Amino acid sequence: MSDSDKTSFAIPSKVNDVLFTGDISYEESQKLYRQWAEAGTYDQMLHRNPKEYNALIQFTAGMKDLFPEDKSGRVLDLGAGTGLSGEELLSVGYTNIDALEPCEKFVEIIKAKGIYKNIIERPIEGENSLDIPNDTYDAVGAVGSFCPGHVPSSAILEIVRIVKPGGKFLICMRECFLESVSEYKDRLVPLFEDLEKQGRIQRLEWTRYPNHFAGKDGIRMEDEEEEEDKDRRRKSSNCRMSISGRGGGGQEKEKEVRRWRRKRTEEEEEDWSRKRRTGVGRQEEEEENRRRRIGGRGGG
Numbered sequence: 001m002s003d004s005d006k007t008s009f010a011i012p013s014k015v016n017d018v019l020f021t022g023d024i025s026y027e028e029s030q031k032l033y034r035q036w037a038e039a040g041t042y043d044q045m046l047h048r049n050p051k052e053y054n055a056l057i058q059f060t061a062g063m064k065d066l067f068p069e070d071k072s073g074r075v076l077d078l079g080a081g082t083g084l085s086g087e088e089l090l091s092v093g094y095t096n097i098d099a100l101e102p103c104e105k106f107v108e109i110i111k112a113k114g115i116y117k118n119i120i121e122r123p124i125e126g127e128n129s130l131d132i133p134n135d136t137y138d139a140v141g142a143v144g145s146f147c148p149g150h151v152p153s154s155a156i157l158e159i160v161r162i163v164k165p166g167g168k169f170l171i172c173m174r175e176c177f178l179e180s181v182s183e184y185k186d187r188l189v190p191l192f193e194d195l196e197k198q199g200r201i202q203r204l205e206w207t208r209y210p211n212h213f214a215g216k217d218g219i220r221m222e223d224e225e226e227e228e229d230k231d232r233r234r235k236s237s238n239c240r241m242s243i244s245g246r247g248g249g250g251q252e253k254e255k256e257v258r259r260w261r262r263k264r265t266e267e268e269e270e271d272w273s274r275k276r277r278t279g280v281g282r283q284e285e286e287e288e289n290r291r292r293r294i295g296g297r298g299g300g
């Protein structure tokens with residue numbers, strides 16, 4: 001690797017230009033991560049450096065709140081990179097962390113750090129892409145892994161499958177990728193909405209924070225389930241998540257943080273609680289009645 005290539009991987013705006021701009025392929029992005037690993041500048045540039053990578057601070061704050069008391073549950077660091085996210089999880093008390101990371105050179109680095117119980121060296125793709133049993137993790141966290149040519153939208157289905165009923169997942173990603181990355185545009189948000197309609201995840205709440213990476217805003221998506229809901233959901237073996245955040249960065253920036261919540265309409269709320277109570281929503285009930293009517297007519 002030439003000195004000028006090495007320099008490119010030492011300056012956030014240059015990394016941003018090659019790795020996080022446009023719609024590059026998975027293969028291209030992995031090639032760039034290999035080069036970044038060889039340049040050896042990742043940790044030095046991004047570790048505890050909110051001016052360049054506020055996402056990591058947001059991630060740690062969000063994950064810390066997921067299980068305020070017991071942090072011995074199984075956690076997956078999805079797209080673990082060089083393990084900075086795992087080190088942060090350790091620092092706030094988590095003790096049982098696995099890593100999922102496809103870049104071999106990064107895997108060499110995280111093996112040497114000895115942070116993770118298990119390291120799964122492969123990418124997450126759509127549902128059933130991972131050799132991990134259903135309902136394995138208490139929490140899955142992904143910071144910086146939803147980018148062009150990285151984790152596909154359909155991976156949400158796989159995350160929901162491997163998170164335990166009542167378990168949680170948290171994603172910190174650059175907000176503009178929801179529109180600028182064709183893999184996410186008109187896919188990622190509708191997928192969350194569909195899963196919510198199906199009653200598999202719950203209570204979406206999104207908040208923007210400044211300076212995810214290289215000066216671009218991010219969104220933090222996390223769980224906010226109440227104890228009562230959690231118990232009910234465990235029993236009904238559904239998975240849930242919500243999306244939220246509290247913003248952060250410098251004092252001045254904090255004032256700019258906007259926070260909002262997707263609310264259901266009254267009708268949706270009523271249908272939702274009925275579905276949770278009885279396991280059957282209005283639409284399913286109407287469909288069932290319709291089937292009975294048709295069956296009644298033809299059956300004689």
Ligand SMILES: C[S@@+](CC[C@H](N)C(=O)[O-])C[C@H]1O[C@@H](n2cnc3c(N)ncnc32)[C@H](O)[C@@H]1O
Nearest residue numbers: 079080081084085103123124143144145150151
């Ligand atoms: C920007 S880095 C973030 C690393 C780490 N979470 C951090 O905050 O320092 C994104 C990581 O996601 C990994 N990645 C890309 N596509 C992935 C996929 N489909 N499944 C899992 N990880 C993926 C990359 O190899 C890279 O290490």
